[in-house]
Amino acid sequence: SGDTMLNRRYATGLLAALAVLAAPTVAFAQSYPAKPIRWVVPYPAGGGSDFLARTIGQxxxxxxxxxxxxxxxxxxNTAIAASExxxxxxxxxxxxxxxxGTMxxxxxxxxxxxxxxxxxxxRKG
Known part of the structure; x- marks a missing residue:
């Protein structure tokens, strides 16, 4: 269905973005990451975006x-999170x-x- 396709596409995009973050890079003077990462989700807790972020983040x-x-x-419309x-x-x-919507x-x-x-x-991923 359309929702399933959108969710798969969204999950694939998130995974690609996080793969970029997790990949080692010589451009960083110190090893990355050297501290916690904050993942801002522009939607309420308990929704699909929150679930994906928490699952992938873990x-x-x-x-x-x-x-x-x-x-x-x-x-x-996601502007609060994007501004932050x-x-x-x-x-x-x-x-x-x-x-x-955000971009x-x-x-x-x-x-x-x-x-x-x-x-x-x-933009990453």
Whole structure:
């Protein structure tokens, strides 16, 4: 069904993004990650996005040896979470479960958006 396909596509995108985060990189002066990762989910706890983030985060935490904390920040069509992530240090320790609304539609729908998806957020996966 359409929902199943969307969920699979979403899960695949999240897995790809996390694979990028978990992959060792020579660009980092120190080994990455050196501290916990904060995963911001722009939807309420208990939903599909929260479930995926917690499930994948738990596995990722085991692989990297550091906690992955899921932080739910629902509201304003994902703009609250996106704004918070956009204001965070660009060090790879804060990630966002973003969707088309976050990255495309919000900037088209709202004239005063508190983040710029092209300048403030980096797409991975």
């Amino acid at each position: 596995q990722l935490s085991t692989q990297i040896g550091h906690p992955v904390t899921v932080d739910n920040k629902p509201g304003a 992530v956009a204001r965070s240090a660009p060090d790879g320790y804060t990630v966002l479960s973003a969707d088309n 495309v539609f919000n900037s088209a729908l709202y004239s005063k958006l508190s983040y710029n998806p092209d300048k403030d957020l980096v």
